[in-house]
Amino acid sequence: MKYLMLAAALLAGTTAHAETVVITAARMLDVASGKLVEKPIIVAENGRITKVGRQGELVATDGKRIDLGDLTLVPGLIDMHVHLTSDPALGFEADLRHARPFFTAVGVANAARTLAAGFTTVRNVGSADFADVGLKQAIDEGVVRGPRIVPAAYALGATGGHCDDNRFPPGIQVDRSGVTSGPQGFREKVREMHKFGADVIKFCATGGVFSARDTVDGQQLTQEEMDALVDEAHRLRMKVAVHAHGTDGIKAAIRAGADTIEHASLADAEAFALAKAKGTAFSMDIYNDDYILAEGAKNGVPEESLAKERAIGLKQRQTFQAAWKAGVKMVFGSDAGVYPHGDNARQFPKMVEWGMTPIDAIRAATIKAAEALGREGDVGQIAPGRYADVIAVAGDPTRDVATLRDVKIVIKNGLLVKDAR
Missing domain, CATH: 3.20.20.140 (Metal-dependent hydrolases)
Incomplete structure (x- = not known):
């Protein structure tokens, strides 16, 4: 039984679920503007993003917290x-x-x-x-x-x-x-x-x-x-x-x-x-x-x-x-x-x-x-309506794009599937 439980745990994160997730970090790259947003907060429900804002300005819904500290968030x-x-x-x-x-x-x-x-x-x-x-x-x-x-x-x-x-x-x-x-x-x-x-x-x-x-x-x-x-x-x-x-x-x-x-x-x-x-x-x-x-x-x-x-x-x-x-x-x-x-x-x-x-x-x-x-409503940005696909890296990828070769965090459908901090 413990092996079945382990397998289930390893596969968790592959599909969307109904839990509310709140993601915070030091910075977030807004790919549309090319600018870094300080102290972002992302709220996701059912695997999709519902709200994006700044910590202290956006009131977070109760839910599972994923705080990524000093990392920079980037769309999947x-x-x-x-x-x-x-x-x-x-x-x-x-x-x-x-x-x-x-x-x-x-x-x-x-x-x-x-x-x-x-x-x-x-x-x-x-x-x-x-x-x-x-x-x-x-x-x-x-x-x-x-x-x-x-x-x-x-x-x-x-x-x-x-x-x-x-x-x-x-x-x-x-x-x-x-x-x-x-x-x-x-x-x-x-x-x-x-x-x-x-x-x-x-x-x-x-x-x-x-x-x-x-x-x-x-x-x-x-x-x-x-x-x-x-x-x-x-x-x-x-x-x-x-x-x-x-x-x-x-x-x-x-x-x-x-x-x-x-x-x-x-x-x-x-x-x-x-x-x-x-x-x-x-x-x-x-x-x-x-x-x-x-x-x-x-x-x-x-x-x-x-x-x-x-x-x-x-x-x-x-x-x-x-x-x-x-x-x-x-x-x-x-x-x-x-x-x-x-x-x-x-x-x-x-x-x-x-x-x-x-x-x-x-x-x-x-x-x-x-x-x-033809899927711009689903992927490509950290924005309401898109899948909650978010990665996190150390530093500023707009200054050194090679930072994307060392991804610390991967979140797919609002679920943490990699944590290499």
């Missing part, structure tokens, strides 16, 4: 590009050595690491076997601990493209559940992902670093295919994320109405103008080049992929800088799973190094990400 962070069921430490061809359900278990561990790092919401842009849908359900129902997940299920793509598997000769059968062709084929795949629980659609418009037998910049879907796919997703009220490194594929995806472009490595001035006109956001993973080039060979990444990364990494960072200067909407997307989960916040200093201010980088992972998800 949002990562728009993760792969929870992937882990680079397992090796590049881990899928050849493990039963497929193994990777769902990997996702459970990575979800816990991600939440502990202060990311209370993530968009999982592709996993086999609908594992991210199942993981979302397990978290939402309190079975395991993790962030709020917006799942894509299978990433969709063309035969022989980045979302296919080109490692094997004819005669060896692989899972091609996300692969199709033609406008109607992609409409059907969107409907299938929606049917089985996906909340966002992800498709591959160009080649990629970790795929075999393609060029990283080559366009892989026609304009007509992209148009049909995006139209069908939007008809079902789903957002669309597009893997696209190459210039032509990026622009075709924006013209189709994509909501976010992932990677966007070779976007040019015309792509920037199109993105601004359409309201498309860029989600650019500009930290993981460091990890791939330092650790990729040890993890078994083929030389073909390492050569692609060497060719694209610096260009992507330069594009990030140019896109930001041009006024393109930018959201935080790390591609965690290519590098270890829990290290998501390592990207913040890179964003500052390549042109953002600290508060710009923080907004990309809070209010801007929430807007791109």
